[in-house]
Amino acid sequence: xxxxxxxxxxxSLKYQLIDLTTQEVHAKGNCERIxxxxxFITHSEHGGETERTPAPFPTHRxxxxxxxxxxxxxxxxxxxxxxxxxxxxxxxxxxxxxxxxVLAKVREVAPLAPLHNxxxxxxxxxxxxxxPEVGNVVVCDTSFHYSMPETSxxxxxxxxxxxxxxxxKYGAHGTSHRYIWRATNEFTHGETHKLIxxxxxxxxxxxxxxxxxxxxxxxxLTPLDGLIMGTRTGTVDPATVFYLERVGGYxxxxxxxxxxxxxxxLALSGISSDTRDIEAGAxxxxxNCIIALExxxxxxxxxxxxMAQAMEGFDTMAFSAGIGENSPLCxxxxxxxxxxxxxxxxxxxxxxxxxxxRDITGEGSSVRVLVVxxxxxxxxxxxxxxxxx
Ligand code: AMP
Numbered sequence: 001x002x003x004x005x006x007x008x009x010x011x012s013l014k015y016q017l018i019d020l021t022t023q024e025v026h027a028k029g030n031c032e033r034i035x036x037x038x039x040f041i042t043h044s045e046h047g048g049e050t051e052r053t054p055a056p057f058p059t060h061r062x063x064x065x066x067x068x069x070x071x072x073x074x075x076x077x078x079x080x081x082x083x084x085x086x087x088x089x090x091x092x093x094x095x096x097x098x099x100x101x102v103l104a105k106v107r108e109v110a111p112l113a114p115l116h117n118x119x120x121x122x123x124x125x126x127x128x129x130x131x132p133e134v135g136n137v138v139v140c141d142t143s144f145h146y147s148m149p150e151t152s153x154x155x156x157x158x159x160x161x162x163x164x165x166x167x168x169k170y171g172a173h174g175t176s177h178r179y180i181w182r183a184t185n186e187f188t189h190g191e192t193h194k195l196i197x198x199x200x201x202x203x204x205x206x207x208x209x210x211x212x213x214x215x216x217x218x219x220x221l222t223p224l225d226g227l228i229m230g231t232r233t234g235t236v237d238p239a240t241v242f243y244l245e246r247v248g249g250y251x252x253x254x255x256x257x258x259x260x261x262x263x264x265x266l267a268l269s270g271i272s273s274d275t276r277d278i279e280a281g282a283x284x285x286x287x288n289c290i291i292a293l294e295x296x297x298x299x300x301x302x303x304x305x306x307m308a309q310a311m312e313g314f315d316t317m318a319f320s321a322g323i324g325e326n327s328p329l330c331x332x333x334x335x336x337x338x339x340x341x342x343x344x345x346x347x348x349x350x351x352x353x354x355x356x357x358r359d360i361t362g363e364g365s366s367v368r369v370l371v372v373x374x375x376x377x378x379x380x381x382x383x384x385x386x387x388x389x
Contacts, residue, residue, distance in 0.1 A: 001389055002026065002077050003381040006064070007084040008123045010115035011036060013063045017071055017078070018381045020389075026076055031055070031063035039063075043070060060119040061126045068130050080388040081127050081136045082380035084175065085120050087113035088140025090166055095143065095383040098124055098136040106138060112170070112221070135388040139380045144174030145207075145214045152216040152310060169225075171217035173199045176320065177207040179379040183372050184318045185212070187357045192368070194311040196304050199374065200330065201321035202230035202273065206300070208307035208314075216310035218303050224259060228299050230273035233263040268292035275323050275330060297333030304338060317343070318372040325373050326353070331360070335369065342366025 001021065007014040016028040029043035029050075039057040044050040057063040071078065083098075089109025096102055103121055110117035124136055145153070153169040155162060162168060180197040195209040204227040208215040218226025218234075228234045236259075244250045250258065266273035269292040271281055281289030308314045323330050328350045335345045344362030352358060361369045 001079045001385055003384045004071060004078050004081045005084075005377040005380045005384075006067075006081065006123060006127070007377070007380075008060055008064075008116070008120045010119065013060055013067065013123065015067050015071070016377045016381075017074070017076065018377065020381055020385050023378070027071060027074060029067070029070075031057055031067065033057070034060055034063050041066065045074065060123050064123045064126045065130060068127070078131065078134055080384040081131075081134055082384040083120060083124050083127075083136060083138050084376065084380060085138045085140045086116035086142075086172065087170065088138075088142040089170070092138070092140045092143050093146040095137055095139040095380075095387060097387050098128065098138055102138060109166075112166070135384075137380075137384045137387050139175055139383050141172045141174045142170040144178045145169070145171035145217055147213040148216055155221075167221055169217070169220045170222075171205070171207070171214070172219045172223040173203070173205045173207070173217075174214070175376045175379050176374045177205075177209065177214065177217070179374055179376060180207075180318050180320050180372050181209045181212055182379070183357055183375075184316060184370060187359075187370065187372070188316065188368065192316040194308075194314045194316070196307050196314050196317045198300065198304070198317060198319050198324050198334075199321045200227075200300070200319065200324035200327075203232065204229050204300075204321070204323070206303050206307050208310040210311045216307055218307070227303060228268070228296050229264045231261050231264045231266045233259045234299065265292050265296065268295060275327055279327070279329055293330070293333060296330065297337055300330075300334045301337035304334070305341070314367055316368045316370065318370045320372050320374040325371055331369075331371070343369065345369050 003018050005016045011034045013031040017026040019026060027045045029041055031041045033039040034057040040052055040054045042050050042052045055066055085106055087109055089112055091105045103124055106117055106121045127136055155167060176199050177197045181195060184192050184195055193211055197207040197209055199205050203223055205217055205219045207217040224232050226234050241255055244255050265278060269278045270288045271277055278289045278292050282293055319331050331350055335343050344365035345360045346362040349360040355373055358371050360371060
């Protein structure tokens with residue numbers, strides 16, 4: 001079965017055509033700068049070289065039609081289409097096959113993720129129009145966290161306000177955390193029961209997963225909450241917002257931009273949101289880079305234990321995403337701070353680079369520590385197979 005997986009971001013559209021029988025990726029690419037001057041596409045086929053071609057993408061619809069032309073040109077069947085949707089709101093505890101009602105709901109909850117849901121719905125629309133005979137499935141990043149107990153998802157705000165405005169913890173990265181659980185469980189032959197999944201990338205979140213169920217997660221109503229991220233603050237005292245507006249004279253939009261795009265590791269290091277640059281800066285003795293890495297390690301360790309409380313313990317930690325998979329230094333900094341809990345990693349194993357699931361647990365460790373490359377696209381494709389296969 002060949003599944004086309006589409007991941008539409010605010011100004012990008014990533015895609016993969018995956019053969020689920022062999023797990024081969026027949027083609028993949030990314031349309032970038034959609035709606036911005038200088039838009040282009042990067043595309044590769046059968047693991048070959050990536051070609052970059054300028055292409056006009058005034059809208060996500062244009063980009064998706066362009067992608068469909070490329071993919072149909074391969075002469076392979078498309079047996080189902082899976083769409084990543086960032087926010088499922090209060091509607092989607094599971095992935096679903098798209099009909100008009102589903103699409104209306106994706107748009108209805110869009111005020112919770114306005115940069116994503118509207119364009120994602122447009123792309124689903126375009127695919128349905130272009131290939132009416134092929135089924136579409138939406139896979140929401142929030143669905144996995146539906147299993148959280150009320151003690152995790154409810155906010156201590158007035159009930160009527162929460163009910164009217166649907167305010168609660170939704171979490172994010174659910175598709176990734178679900179994949180990380182699946183891959184971890186496979187690797188440990190079912191020995192994992194209480195997993196801390198650490199999705200550490202340009203956006204980062206932790207998830208407490210007990211026997212496959214999300215019990216708590218660090219992102220909240222929006223993906224701004226929790227860990228220190230590339231350009232996002234993570235958790236700060238909410239009153240900081242009022243103070244910035246009342247005393248600092250910033251508008252709501254300016255605070256939004258500051259907290260989402262100008263904060264996090266970028267603000268701390270003063271040079272970059274990319275941990276590769278920050279690690280290089282720290283190596284040269286840059287004090288701001290050193291504190292940025294220390295704070296990242298401290299906050300991640302701190303929230304790891306917050307997640308552990310949701311399960312009253314943990315037996316496995318799984319590092320994933322750009323930083324979690326590729327930065328031995330960040331893994332070491334996080335685990336060092338958890339040494340008092342008995343967490344140990346093996347220095348040599350931690351230094352190994354590979355695309356495989358690997359065990360980096362040190363001798364005498366209280367928990368198993370793994371590196372688990374995430375694969376949200378494959379998870380989405382599995383859902384399509386389950387619902388349409
Ligand atoms: P993601 O959002 O999962 O694609 O992660 C992207 C981030 O991963 C980048 O912004 C970097 O901060 C980080 N990253 C990627 N490769 C490395 C590496 N080799 N060492 C340290 N950090 C890395």
